[in-house]
Every structure is written in C-alpha cells, then in structure tokens.
Amino acid sequence: MTAPQLQTTRSCPFAPPPEHVQLRDLEAPTKVTMPDGQEAWAVARLEDVRALLTDPRFSSDRSRPGFPVLVKQRPKPGMFRPVLLTMDPPEHGPARRAVVGEFTVRRMEALRPRIQQIVDEHIDALLAGPAPADLVQALSLPVPSLVICEMLGVPYADHDFFQNCSTQMLRRTTPPEQRAKAADEIRSYLRDLLAQKRAHPADDLLTRQLPRYDDPEDLVGLAFLLLIAGHETTANMISLGVVTLLDHPDQLAALLAHPALTPAAVEELLRYFTIAEFATSRVAKEDVELGGALIKAGDGVVTLGNAANRDPAAFARGDEFDVERGARHHIAFGFGPHQCLGQNLARLELQIVFDTLFRRIPSLRLAAGVDDLPFKDDASIYGIYELPVTWSAP
Amino acid sequence: MTKILADTSRCVGAGQCVLTDPDAFDQDEDEGLVIVLAPEPSDEAALERARRAALICPSQALSLAE
Ligand code: HEM
Numbered sequence: 001m002t003a004p005q006l007q008t009t010r011s012c013p014f015a016p017p018p019e020h021v022q023l024r025d026l027e028a029p030t031k032v033t034m035p036d037g038q039e040a041w042a043v044a045r046l047e048d049v050r051a052l053l054t055d056p057r058f059s060s061d062r063s064r065p066g067f068p069v070l071v072k073q074r075p076k077p078g079m080f081r082p083v084l085l086t087m088d089p090p091e092h093g094p095a096r097r098a099v100v101g102e103f104t105v106r107r108m109e110a111l112r113p114r115i116q117q118i119v120d121e122h123i124d125a126l127l128a129g130p131a132p133a134d135l136v137q138a139l140s141l142p143v144p145s146l147v148i149c150e151m152l153g154v155p156y157a158d159h160d161f162f163q164n165c166s167t168q169m170l171r172r173t174t175p176p177e178q179r180a181k182a183a184d185e186i187r188s189y190l191r192d193l194l195a196q197k198r199a200h201p202a203d204d205l206l207t208r209q210l211p212r213y214d215d216p217e218d219l220v221g222l223a224f225l226l227l228i229a230g231h232e233t234t235a236n237m238i239s240l241g242v243v244t245l246l247d248h249p250d251q252l253a254a255l256l257a258h259p260a261l262t263p264a265a266v267e268e269l270l271r272y273f274t275i276a277e278f279a280t281s282r283v284a285k286e287d288v289e290l291g292g293a294l295i296k297a298g299d300g301v302v303t304l305g306n307a308a309n310r311d312p313a314a315f316a317r318g319d320e321f322d323v324e325r326g327a328r329h330h331i332a333f334g335f336g337p338h339q340c341l342g343q344n345l346a347r348l349e350l351q352i353v354f355d356t357l358f359r360r361i362p363s364l365r366l367a368a369g370v371d372d373l374p375f376k377d378d379a380s381i382y383g384i385y386e387l388p389v390t391w392s393a394p
Numbered sequence: 395m396t397k398i399l400a401d402t403s404r405c406v407g408a409g410q411c412v413l414t415d416p417d418a419f420d421q422d423e424d425e426g427l428v429i430v431l432a433p434e435p436s437d438e439a440a441l442e443r444a445r446r447a448a449l450i451c452p453s454q455a456l457s458l459a460e
C-alpha cells in the first residue's frame with residue numbers, strides 16, 4: 001500500500017492543513033508520499049520535532065537521495081556545494097562559529113536606530129503616495145532587504161534583480177532549469193561582488209568573512225544563503241503579521257496600549273504561521289527510533305512544523321492567536337544546532353515594524369477581503385504575494 | 395544552591411538565553427557563545443528564568459546543578 005500523499009498547501013490561510021493535524025494526532029509518526037513520489041516520515045508533534053533536530057543521526061545534507069523535497073522533480077545531487085544550512089557535524093560547528101558572532105543579541109540591538117530609520121522612511125513614502133497601496137512592495141520587502149544588504153555590504157540598488165531571482169527560486173512551480181538559472185545568476189553576481197571586496201575592503205560582514213575562507217566559492221554559498229534567507233522570510237512575516245493583527249482588532253488595541261507586549265506578539269505570530277515549516281526536514285543516517293516509529297537509515301523525515309507549533313501537548317489552545325502568550329519554545333526558527341542564525345535580526349525587524357506601523361497609521365486597513373489575498377500556497381516559505389492596504393488622511 | 399552550567403562546546407549562539415534573562419546571560423563578541431553572568435540564581439524568579447532558558451536553548455547547552 002502506498003502512503004497517502006502529503007498535503008503541501010494550507011486550505012485556511014491561518015491554520016495548518018487538517019491532514020497535518022490528523023497526522024500529528026496519530027500514535028506515532030507515519031509515512032507520507034512527497035510530491036516527487038518518494039516516501040518520507042511525517043513528524044508533527046513538538047517533542048518529536050525537537051528530538052529529530054537534536055539527534056546527530058539525522059542529516060541536513062539536502063543532496064542525500066532520501067532527503068524530502070517539496071518539488072515534483074528533485075534537484076540533481078551535487079548541483080550545490082555544502083553551505084551552513086546543509087552541513088552536518090563536524091563541519092557545521094566551525095562554519096557556524098565563523099559567522100554567528102555577527103548575529104548576537106547585542107549586535108542586533110545596535111542596529112535598532114538604523115532599522116527604525118529605514119522603517120520610518122518607508123512609512124513616510126507610503127503616506128506620501130496614493131491609497132490603496134501594496135504593502136509588500138512598500139514595506140514588507142524593502143525593509144528586511146535593505147537591512148540585510150547593508151549588513152552584508154550588497155548594493156541595495158541591485159535588489160530588483162535578486163528579489164526577482166529569489167521569488168522564482170522559492171516558487172515550487174518554477175521549472176527546475178529556470179530555478180537553477182535564477183540561482184546561478186545570483187551566484188555569479190555575488191562572485192563578482194566578493195572579488196570587488198577583496199580589492200576594496202569595506203566595513204561589512206562579507207569583507208570580514210573573506211579571510212576566513214580558503215575557497216572563495218564557499219563564501220559565495222554563505223552570502224547567497226544570508227541574502228535570500230535574510231529578506232524573504234522576514235518580509236513574509238511582516239505581511240502575515242499585518243493581516244493577522246488587523247483581523248484581531250482587540251489584540252491590536254492591547255498591543256497599542258502596551259508596547260511592552262510587542263516581543264510576545266512577534267513570538268506568537270512566528271508560532272502561529274511557522275512559515276518555514278519544511279525547512280527543518282532531515283534524512284536518517286542510521287536506524288533511529290523516533291516517537292514510536294522505527295526510521296531506517298536513508299529514510300527522509302518531513303517536519304509539519306505548523307501543526308507541531310499548535311501541539312496541544314505543548315501549547316494550550318494552540319489554534320488560538322493570543323498576543324499575550326509569549327511562548328518561545330516554538331520551532332518556527334527550528335531547533336538544535338541549525339536553529340535560525342538570523343532569528344534575533346528577524347525579531348528586531350518585526351518588533352520595530354509592528355510597533356511603528358500601527359502607531360503611525362492608526363487608520364490602516366485592508367483594501368481587499370482576507371479571502372481574496374494571494375497567499376503563497378505554492379512557495380517553500382509561506383507568505384503573501386501582494387497586500388493592498390488603505391488609510392484615511394491623518 | 396543551584397548553579398547554571400553552560401557547555402560552550404554545544405552552544406550555537408542562538409541567543410535565546412540572553413532573550414530569556416539578559417541579567418544572567420550574555421554572548422561573547424567574537425563567536426557569539428554563551429557567557430553566564432550570574433551562575434547562581436538569586437531568587438525563585440531568577441531560577442525560573444534559568445529553567446526556561448535551559449528548556450528553550452536549541453543546543454541543550456544549559457543545565458542546572460543542585
Ligand atoms: C521570520 C523570519 C525567519 C524564519 C521564520 C526563519 C526560519 C529558519 C528556520 C526554520 C531555520 C532552520 C533550518 C534547518 O533546521 O535546517 C533557519 C535557518 C537559518 N536562517 Fe532563518 N529564518 C528567518 C529569518 C532569517 C534571517 C533574517 C536570516 C539572515 C540574516 C536567516 C538566516 C538563516 C541561516 C543562515 C540559517 C541556517 C543556520 C544553520 O544551518 O546553522 N534567517 N531559519
């Protein structure tokens with residue numbers, strides 16, 4: 001008997017697919033069929049996901065044949081060289097230590113004034129323009145994109161180019177050749193940029209990383225990962241956060257009355273959407289018992305992170321959105337040694353955006369019905385393609 | 395007296411401990427690894443924060459010793 005097909009799209013924009021909840025509530029992890037026809041174990045209880053992500057017998061190496069993929073046609077193995085995200089011990093630890101000092105809580109906090117300024121300037125521009133406007137283009141994308149560009153030392157003037165490439169890459173429906181071409185274009189762009197930095201060192205993250213790498217191509221891989229992970233994810237969370245808060249006016253009012261609640265609200269939004277839920281998938285290197293299932297060496301494990309982040313064993317009333325919950329044991333940033341490198345940058349950006357946007361534009365509202373919004377049902381990272389908003393003249 | 399133990403060889407610099415209790419934890423500037431500023435929680439509230447930090451730490455680098 002073949003395993004049931006894994007549901008890969010959310011039918012309700014604010015909830016995991018009911019099939020994922022059913023899988024979570026079974027006795028033990030069970031096999032599902034991935035879009036490419038390969039089988040993988042679906043893991044959806046918080047405890048099991050945490051166990052998976054801290055067990056060194058599972059690999060992050062996306063080029064292993066059993067690694068679960070969401071696209072119909074598997075990328076050819078060996079197309080990309082290993083990068084932080086795809087490394088296992090013993091390579092992963094040193095690679096992470098080489099860069100994690102750039103992302104400490106303290107380093108991120110030092111960026112606060114600059115991020116605030118970027119957010120304010122974009123809200124100024126939004127208010128100066130016509131209503132309705134698309135918040136994705138006006139705020140959600142440019143803010144994290146500018147921030148990561150400044151950190152890395154990538155000219156923001158080129159953002160149209162790499163945003164375009166990254167949207168194509170993340171769309172599951174993009175044909176494989178086109179996806180590979182988009183990735184190649186960003187790589188060759190970054191290769192040239194790094195050569196320039198070698199000739200003209202600047203005060204930025206990529207320049208500081210140069211001496212740490214023997215093979216420049218490995219740094220191209222890291223720059224690529226930081227550039228894409230650094231703006232797409234946060235951008236989607238900004239848009240989803242705005243929709244959700246506007247949809248819960250009582251909670252938005254509580255937030256406006258008590259700005260100290262903002263960090264908790266950000267954690268709640270991260271948990272509630274778990275936009276990168278499949279990013280924590282793994283493949284077994286040995287036979288492992290996980291949550292009552294025997295996973296064989298070579299088997300893939302796909303994580304249903306959104307269902308796990310509403311696991312009743314870990315979160316009371318997990319399906320409810322509650323800005324006061326303040327739970328940080330969710331796995332929206334993953335868990336274990338690969339837990340998101342940029343998490344404290346993302347937290348800061350989200351806090352500043354939500355703190356500023358609703359205070360500066362109290363009349364902000366959607367210019368379309370929630371049901372009519374183009375949610376990213378076809379992308380590796382959940383979000384919204386376009387978010388029409390309007391406001392009354394202040 | 396309970397003591398907070400940090401295994402820096404496991405730490406991955408996620409900073410979750412610093413978010414949980416900035417008075418008890420910091421990260422070194424260079425590698426982002428945990429520094430325990432206050433190894434002995436001074437009261438019940440501080441102890442509770444230390445327990446939370448140990449639970450949330452993604453690399454299981456923190457533990458409490460009685
Ligand atoms: C709300 C925004 C974000 C979400 C939801 C998110 C989610 C995640 C998740 C789930 C992982 C774990 C993947 C795994 O276990 O294999 C991860 C890893 C990673 N993220 Fe993020 N991320 C966000 C923002 C960022 C930002 C702003 C950056 C960069 C500046 C970033 C850079 C990275 C990197 C480099 C890794 C790989 C870390 C490693 O393998 O050691 N992310 N992210």
Ligand code: SF4
Nearest residue numbers: 405406408409411451
């Ligand atoms: S939470 Fe854990 S991994 Fe993160 S900095 Fe603290 S000790 Fe290190």
